[in-house]
Amino acid sequence: MRTKLEVKKKIASDWFRFLQSQICEEFERIENKKSKRNKYNLFKKTTWKKSRNPEDGGGMYAILKNGEVFDSVGVNYSEVSGKFKKKFRNQILGAERNPFFWASGISVVAHMKNPKIPAMHFNTRFIVTTKNWFGGGMDATPSIKDKNEEKLFHKKIKNTCDRYNKKYYSKYKKWCDEYFYLPHRKETRGIGGIFFDYKKDDWEKNFSFTKSIGLCFLDCAKNIIEKKINTSWSKKQKNDQLYKRGRYVEFNLLYDRGTKFGLNTGGNVEAILMSLPPEAKWK
Numbered sequence: 001m002r003t004k005l006e007v008k009k010k011i012a013s014d015w016f017r018f019l020q021s022q023i024c025e026e027f028e029r030i031e032n033k034k035s036k037r038n039k040y041n042l043f044k045k046t047t048w049k050k051s052r053n054p055e056d057g058g059g060m061y062a063i064l065k066n067g068e069v070f071d072s073v074g075v076n077y078s079e080v081s082g083k084f085k086k087k088f089r090n091q092i093l094g095a096e097r098n099p100f101f102w103a104s105g106i107s108v109v110a111h112m113k114n115p116k117i118p119a120m121h122f123n124t125r126f127i128v129t130t131k132n133w134f135g136g137g138m139d140a141t142p143s144i145k146d147k148n149e150e151k152l153f154h155k156k157i158k159n160t161c162d163r164y165n166k167k168y169y170s171k172y173k174k175w176c177d178e179y180f181y182l183p184h185r186k187e188t189r190g191i192g193g194i195f196f197d198y199k200k201d202d203w204e205k206n207f208s209f210t211k212s213i214g215l216c217f218l219d220c221a222k223n224i225i226e227k228k229i230n231t232s233w234s235k236k237q238k239n240d241q242l243y244k245r246g247r248y249v250e251f252n253l254l255y256d257r258g259t260k261f262g263l264n265t266g267g268n269v270e271a272i273l274m275s276l277p278p279e280a281k282w283k
Contacts, residue, residue: 005132008203012126012134013079013104015207019214020077020106024062026218027073027110034068034229042067043075048268050080057081061271065278069117069229073110074274078103080265088264093198094129102128103265105136106214107258109275110221111248115241116228118142118149118190119248121275122217123258124210134210135197137172138217139180140224141190143244144237149227150191153220157194160216164209172196182251189251245280252276 002010028042043062050056059078064070081102089095105125112119124136140153154173161168172194180189194213199206252259252275262272 005128008132008207009102009104009126009128012207012210015211015214016079016104016106016124016126017077019211019218020060020062020075023075023106023108023218026222027064027070027075030222030225030229031064031067031069046270048271050082050266050268055081056266059268059271061268061274063274067113069113069225071111071113072274072278074108074271076107076271076274078105078267078271080104080267082266085264092127092129093133094131098130100129101265103261107275108217111245111277112225114228114231115143115233115237116146116231117225119245119277120217120221120224122214122221124214126207126210131200132203133198133200134206135199136210136213137176137179137193137195138213138220139176139190139193139195140220141244141248143241149224153191153193153224156216156220156223160212161194163212164205168196168209169194180251182247182255184254185247185250187247189247239281242279242281243283245277246282249276249280 024043028040031042043064045060045062047058047060049058057080059076061074061076063072063074065072084092084095084099084101089099095101103125105123107123108121110120118140120140122138124134126134158169161172173192176192176195177188179195180192182189259272
């Protein structure tokens with residue numbers, strides 16, 4: 001008979017897997033709409049195992065490249081367990097004395113062909129050590145400023161947060177602004193969003209909030225992309241986008257906690273590095 005925690009693990013993991021399928025389906029619909037074709041299975045899907053031991057888990061990452069809308073987009077689902085490396089244990093809640101863990105989650109990074117459409121990022125996860133908690137967030141990185149788009153993006157996130165707690169948005173927006181900051185450049189990565197972690201007190205409420213953030217991301221992405229899907233752009237605007245992508249690369253390789261967590265827990269390297277754009281520039 002499963003323990004309550006085992007049931008919670010399965011419920012959370014099943015949601016992340018379901019959300020992955022919904023995001024892939026919606027992004028394929030958008031890509032088909034732009035290319036005026038009805039070709040399915042545009043995502044190349046790869047299943048991976050963490051080790052030969054089936055109990056260590058694994059996942060599946062889906063990647064779409066060289067589309068009419070998406071230069072590249074990755075949608076990664078994983079469910080893994082194991083033991084943290086000694087030097088990494090003190091960085092993880094509840095792992096200082098007991099290094100064993102279980103984790104499941106979904107992460108999405110979309111880099112757009114049209115430089116007028118921002119790059120978009122989202123992830124949510126459920127982690128179990130001697131503690132268990134939800135974490136995640138979403139943000140957007142435009143290379144061309146659009147104040148109306150920024151206001152709409154944050155309004156949708158705030159409305160979602162307010163359904164659970166009126167303090168969530170301001171708290172998690174501030175956390176996001178501080179997190180997605182490149183200290184060596186003295187600049188933020190993009191227009192922000194929200195970032196939350198260590199939500200561990202009320203499982204039902206926190207899981208509901210986590211699900212709502214996933215659906216909010218899908219709604220934001222769909223609306224932002226479809227508003228600009230047929231707009232034209234200049235060579236200079238595309239060039240500016242490639243320089244902005246360089247900043248994205250710097251953050252993900254130097255500071256991103258998800259990248260560090262994945263690489264320190266035996267995650268699939270291709271899935272972890274799907275966040276990097278297919279092309280970028282530096283001055």
